Every structure is written in structure tokens, then in C-alpha cells.
Amino acid sequence: FLIQFPIIDSILKGNTCQPISMREFKLYLQNKEHSAENLDFYYWYLDYSERFYNLPEHERACSQPPADKPSVASYALPLEALIKQPSIRSSRHSDETSTNVNTEKQSTEINEKDPRNQPFREEVNAALRTFFNYDSEKELNIDGYLRRYIVYYANRTTHPDVFAACHDKVYQIMEQSSLRSFLHHALQNIRYDGIVFRYSMGLFFLLAVILILTLTFVFHTVRWYRLLVFPCVFGCIFYILSGRAGMCFRRALRNKRQVPLYELDQEHMDDMKNQKRKTLDIESISDIKSIIDPHVLNYNKLLFMHTFSVAALTALSVTVMAVSLTNEPE
Structure with a gap:
């Protein structure tokens, strides 16, 4: 026989109850499948996108969407170039003979291009360390070209589109793999x-x-x-x-x-x-x-x-x- 169970969206939105609620799904990913990082990234991306698009337009303009889409060609992205980003300090001392007005103008122009001035820069850097660092406990299991694409462009812009393909991939994994296995275990009532x-x-x-x-x-x-x-x-x-x-x-x-x-x-x-509770x-x-x-x-x-x-x-x-x-x- 067949029975229609809620799709992954119903669980993620909290529309299901025990034993297939959001709580049970999270415990399954955390303690059984050991892939809770997928759920963490999924919710982080939704929250981050909402906050980014609620920013004033002039702040969003500092972080333009990436020009390319992730593909196998992303393996060729030069990550080594990231360490050569121009800094305000080096630009300020590049021409000691320039006037104070020119120096201030140059610093202002570079400030506008400096990734450190982009909205949510610290948060994006933290997300890179958490989900895309090989040494992180919450490293996402994604293709190498997609990881390289995200690391490269996330160091240049904080636009949510950088993470969009990864968000879709994580959602696909939870829908096609994690959900099926979760329902198999959650519907059982014995060990x-x-x-x-x-x-x-x-x-x-x-x-x-x-x-x-x-x-x-x-x-x-x-x-x-x-x-x-x-x-x-x-x-x-x-x-x-x-x-x-x-x-x-x-x-x-x-x-x-x-x-x-x-x-x-x-x-x-x-x-x-x-343990401080007196009663359970x-x-x-x-x-x-x-x-x-x-x-x-x-x-x-x-x-x-x-x-x-x-x-x-x-x-x-x-x-x-x-x-x-x-x-x-x-």
C-alpha cells in the first residue's frame, strides 16, 4: 500500500508532529546520519538572505552578485589571488609624493572596493570557516568545484547568490536521501x-x-x-x-x-x-x-x-x- 507523507518542506517549516517533527529530524541528522551541518547551513542561508535583502539599496550595492555560475570550470578559479587583495594601508603609502587631497581621494575609492566594507563581511567569513573549511567539524559534503567557487567569490562579495547553488544542493540531499532514511527509522516503533x-x-x-x-x-x-x-x-x-x-x-x-x-x-x-532540576x-x-x-x-x-x-x-x-x-x- 502507499501513503502520502509530508514532503521535506513540511518538516523544515515545523508543520509535522512527533515522531516526524523537526526535532526528531534534527536529532536523526545529528546522531544517526551525522549530517546536521546540512540543516544548519540551510537555515543560516534562509536567514542570511532575508537580512541581506532587507538592507538599504546603497548597502546592497557594495556586494554585487557573482558574474559566473558554478560549474566544473570553477576548478580553474585562482584562489591564490585572494591573498593579493589591495589593502588601504598599502595604497595609502604607494605614492608618498602625492598631495593630501589625492591621498584621501585614493583611500576613499579603495575603501569602496575593499571587501571588508561589504555588509555582513564578518558573518560570511565565519560561514566560510564553518561550512567550507576542510578542518571544520561542520564541513559540507559538496563537490570540489562548488566549494572552490564559493570560497573564491565569497571573498569578493557577500551577496547571497554566492551560496545559492550550495543551498540547492543541500536541500536536494536532505530531500532525496536524508528524508527517506529518516522516515524509515522514524516510522518504526521498536528497536x-x-x-x-x-x-x-x-x-x-x-x-x-x-x-x-x-x-x-x-x-x-x-x-x-x-x-x-x-x-x-x-x-x-x-x-x-x-x-x-x-x-x-x-x-x-x-x-x-x-x-x-x-x-x-x-x-x-x-x-x-x-542536573539542577529537582524533578524530572x-x-x-x-x-x-x-x-x-x-x-x-x-x-x-x-x-x-x-x-x-x-x-x-x-x-x-x-x-x-x-x-x-x-x-x-x-
């Missing part, structure tokens, strides 16, 4: 040990089916004994599908979920940082929490109906075939 238990039970019932069929055929018993195959096949299929989906249906029908370890670890760290919220430290998002609630109901139907139909088909074969003594 790894619960999944192993369900696969083990599925194997147990499968062996029971084989044993029943073997004994009834070897000892030529009445074929109606093979009706015992039905509950065993049902249990086998039901537990295997349950394990594959990472779902405890008894818990799902109660709208509960077991918090994944990547969320629980963060909660324990938060509790340790807040039981719900906040419990590994069992309620499911609130209506899409997930609907998904759990449909998944139960789907699993139950498949298990019942498969068990009925196998049982009919087993009973129809006769090996009774004449």
Missing part, C-alpha cells in the same frame, strides 16, 4: 532487538510448518491435522512482515512508539546538562512516547490491515493446498 525477536518468531513458525507437514505425510495421518498449518503460516508471515517494518502492532494500535536510540542519547545528554518530567525521559502526527497514525492502521490481510490470505492458501493433498492409508 533492533525487537526486530530480531520478530524474525526469530517468524523462523520458529516456519519450522513448525515444516514439522507439521513432514509428520503428517511420513506417518500418513488424517489430512485434517494439517489445519494446524494455518496458524503457523499466519504467525510466520505476520512476524516477518512486522520485523521488516520494525513495527509492534500492539504498541501501534495504542499510538505508542519506542524512542530510537539516537533520540534517547540526546535526551540523556540534555538531562545531564540540567517522566514522559520526557521515558523511552515510550505517544504518536501525534496524523500521517503516522494513519500509516500504522493501514500497515496493520495490510500485514494482517497478507498473512491471512497466505496462510489460507497454504492450508488449502496442504489439506487438498492426501496421503492417508487406504
Whole structure:
């Protein structure tokens, strides 16, 4: 069956609830996928663009958009030229014989071209160190030509268009990769040990089916004994599908979920940082929490109906075939 889940925009805008809310998505990126820098850059860019375009026009004019778009040709951009930027001090002493008026005029002209006078220059430099430095813990995983393009042009202008292509790339990664993996984990309401238990039970019932069929055929018993195959096949299929989906249906029908370890670890760290509290919220430290998002609630109901139907139909088909074969003594 298919169910339409919210797209990445709904999560990023905070329109979803537990267990697919913005909080859970951030914890997943931070503790499971280890790519929280994508989310940090995404929000920083949106905030930075809004603040930049709210500046007066004469301030925005100091930072013109880059002339080129990022491409493979960006590998040829001369990053070495960045260290040769003209400074006010060197220009001021370049011609000692010039008059004071000419010196002031030259300094003023260079001041207007100096990248240090561009709006949000310190913030852009900090963003370069944070997201595009090889030694940074929050370095973005992007193509080399795009990184070189951003480093080159961000040292010349603070216009948001410098980072636009990177913003689109980060959004694409979260939409096509991170979201899919996040939903896979967030929709499960049991952990790894619960999944192993369900696969083990599925194997147990499968062996029971084989044993029943073997004994009834070897000892030529009445074929109606093979009706015992039905509950065993049902249990086998039901537990295997349950394990594959990472779902405890008894818990799902109660709208509960077991918090994944990547969320629980963060909660324990938060509790340790807040030891001054005299009382703790039981719900906040419990590994069992309620499911609130209506899409997930609907998904759990449909998944139960789907699993139950498949298990019942498969068990009925196998049982009919087993009973129809006769090996009774004449």
C-alpha cells in the first residue's frame, strides 16, 4: 500500500508532529546520519538572505552578485589571488609624493572596493570557516568545484547568490536521501532487538510448518491435522512482515512508539546538562512516547490491515493446498 507523507518542506517549516517533527529530524541528522551541518547551513542561508535583502539599496550595492555560475570550470578559479587583495594601508603609502587631497581621494575609492566594507563581511567569513573549511567539524559534503567557487567569490562579495547553488544542493540531499532514511527509522516503533525477536518468531513458525507437514505425510495421518498449518503460516508471515517494518502492532494500535536510540542519547545528554532540576518530567525521559502526527497514525492502521490481510490470505492458501493433498492409508 502507499501513503502520502509530508514532503521535506513540511518538516523544515515545523508543520509535522512527533515522531516526524523537526526535532526528531534534527536529532536523526545529528546522531544517526551525522549530517546536521546540512540543516544548519540551510537555515543560516534562509536567514542570511532575508537580512541581506532587507538592507538599504546603497548597502546592497557594495556586494554585487557573482558574474559566473558554478560549474566544473570553477576548478580553474585562482584562489591564490585572494591573498593579493589591495589593502588601504598599502595604497595609502604607494605614492608618498602625492598631495593630501589625492591621498584621501585614493583611500576613499579603495575603501569602496575593499571587501571588508561589504555588509555582513564578518558573518560570511565565519560561514566560510564553518561550512567550507576542510578542518571544520561542520564541513559540507559538496563537490570540489562548488566549494572552490564559493570560497573564491565569497571573498569578493557577500551577496547571497554566492551560496545559492550550495543551498540547492543541500536541500536536494536532505530531500532525496536524508528524508527517506529518516522516515524509515522514524516510522518504526521498536528497536533492533525487537526486530530480531520478530524474525526469530517468524523462523520458529516456519519450522513448525515444516514439522507439521513432514509428520503428517511420513506417518500418513488424517489430512485434517494439517489445519494446524494455518496458524503457523499466519504467525510466520505476520512476524516477518512486522520485523521488516520494525513495527509492534500492539504498541501501534495504542499510538505508542519506542524512542530510537539516537533520540534517547540526546535526551540523556540534555538531562545531564540540567542536573539542577529537582524533578524530572517522566514522559520526557521515558523511552515510550505517544504518536501525534496524523500521517503516522494513519500509516500504522493501514500497515496493520495490510500485514494482517497478507498473512491471512497466505496462510489460507497454504492450508488449502496442504489439506487438498492426501496421503492417508487406504
